Amino acid sequence: MADHNSDSDSLAHWLEQRTSQWQGIHDRLQRQAERRDLDVEEAMSLVVQYRNLARDLSLAMNVIPNSQLALLLRTLFLKTHEIIYRKPFFFRQHIAELFRVEIPQIVHDIRAVIVATFVLFIVSAFCGWLLVFSYPPLASLFASEAMINTVQGGKLWTDDLLNVMPSSLLSASIMTNNIVVAVTAFVLGVFYGLGTIYIISLNGLMLGGIFAFTHEYGMADELFSFVVAHGVVELSVICLAGAAGVSLGEALMRPGNQSRSKAFQKAVQKGGKLLLLCVLFLVGAGIIEGYVSPDASFPLYTRVIIGLGYGLLLYAVVTGSLWRKQAVKVST
């Protein structure tokens, strides 16, 4: 009984002393968890309080483990721990480094996969072309009834687009669609890359098939003229996203000397950064597709220049040559 009493006495004493401190920390966290500009004194006082909290928490976990108080102390501890240990984040430098260093490095690391994805796409396009060229009725696999009828009537289905929708809406919807396709191509890589391969080859097949179909009615040139301004970048970006997806599959299949989930997480982070770039370029491609491509007043050579120019920009950003005065070999 005597022990019990002195136990509870010391407990009460401890509570009496520390409760106001905890209240202080609690209020402080409510107010300033988000601030990153604490001065040195404030930061050091937080560290001292954190250490005291650690002691209080171990005490609480030992003496009153399942109580509300232990829960509260644990929450406070985690919050202060997070504030103290979170990484510094300098936004502008972060972004600059992302584009200047990280993305070229990532592209360099998976360049074999990128080449393979492009090859897959081109081969699928060729197969699609061959398919529809040899068996014209198969065009219905890729084109809708309305599109087929329009083309057979001598017009491209893209001719009247601007009459139906204003350019801004057109580019917004196309942009959204493209971004969803790119992200899906990336994410489906989790199925050991098979999902991505499916999407890339499907897109290639469709492209080749549509071209063969329009070629039959002598309108392949018009289709090319429509597509070239935005298509160079759009198709390259889809291939890049596909490459990121395939690298996900590779990380799952051949994780090397780390666990599969760790390898997967790393691949997701790398691929995610690449995908961020892809999304940015798709925004531009959507704008071009909404404003330039359906507009009949742009002649062919302008479209080719825009298409190639934008493609060159993509290449420069992706390899990092845009940011460097002279070509520097990226370290292996």
Next chain:
Amino acid sequence: MAATEYYCRELASNEIFKPMEQQLDIQTADAMELQLPIAGVGGRSYAFLIDWHIRFLFVLLWFIAIPLLFGQLLKMDEFFNEVFESAWWFILMVIGPPVVVYLFYHPVLELVMKGRTPGKRMAGVRIVTLEGHTPSVGAIIIRNVFRIVDSLPSGYVLGLIVAMSTKNAVRIGDIAAGTLLIYEDKVQKSLLQNLQNMATKPHIDARQWEIANELLSRWRSLERPKRTQLALQLFQNLGESVPQDQNERELDIRLRQQLKRIVKG
């Protein structure tokens, strides 16, 4: 009576309950060990269902409110003119916000509310990284982007299967982002205040106070005979005078008042 005694003694003793759920073991850089309870498939599904209903409700209300709004603001012939002149903008305004809310509900709210959404809050779960911290922007975006995969073939079947088979009960999006869901009970707001009041009264045992606090906070979720029994038992253990009353309701109210006095000081 035996059951209540057992309950009071258990909470007051040094024994540590072995919880049923998995624990996330965190070792901080200064060798502090922590354990956080990992939320299982049930908690995560419950949270998602609530969130889905909130989104659905918003979309429903929007589609009911918009025709009413347009009918009120514009006269009928003007209304038709508006529709035919700028059909696309009209469609955008009608369909846009619900779609945006439906798709961006999770990423935006999880970011703003630091790993929670209203549904998760109601279910008592929260998203944290493997060290117990709030997830970063990138992690939340990745986690939500992978919903495309987790929701295959429909209704998150793949995600649920993966969650049921992994150690931390995580779905593919969580694995990719390095996050998991933990149970986070709501802490009483007035706890510290009550503690401060309690600490100034030396005659009450801290552990007994804890039991009294717990009983008070759960008063409404217990049924009257049970809570009467528990309160009487507690007062007996504390050596406090027990209020007598024939009327059940009256006794209940007075017990609660006395409990409040003990807890809040």
